[in-house]
Amino acid sequence: MMLQSILSLLLQISLFTFAAASPVASSSNTGNQIGFGAGGGVAGFIVLILDIIVFAEVLNSNRPVPNKVLWCLLVFLFPIGGVIIYGLFSNRVEHNRSAGGYEAIP
Numbered sequence: 001m002m003l004q005s006i007l008s009l010l011l012q013i014s015l016f017t018f019a020a021a022s023p024v025a026s027s028s029n030t031g032n033q034i035g036f037g038a039g040g041g042v043a044g045f046i047v048l049i050l051d052i053i054v055f056a057e058v059l060n061s062n063r064p065v066p067n068k069v070l071w072c073l074l075v076f077l078f079p080i081g082g083v084i085i086y087g088l089f090s091n092r093v094e095h096n097r098s099a100g101g102y103e104a105i106p
Contacts, residue, residue: 061095
């Protein structure tokens with residue numbers, strides 16, 4: 001249940017990002033078009049944070065190196081879609097290093 005709510009939240013954030021990053025047409029022609037259509041802002045920052053979280057989680061997992069590279073490449077090339085695909089298909093619980101708990105120090 002918790003995973004579904006997290007994925008639902010990620011989907012809502014990504015849809016909000018698409019809406020917030022779309023360029024807004026201006027009726028005044030001032031000739032100053034710097035930053036027009038660049039998007040970003042708060043929505044871009046949220047996507048950046050989610051991407052960094054995915055990178056950290058992938059690199060700290062017990063996946064083989066080629067799989068880590070492929071997941072990181074997917075998220076790097078497609079930031080919003082990559083996070084959604086990672087959340088849906090990555091089998092995070094199985095590859096979590098800390099799932100087994102701590103080992104006792106001899």
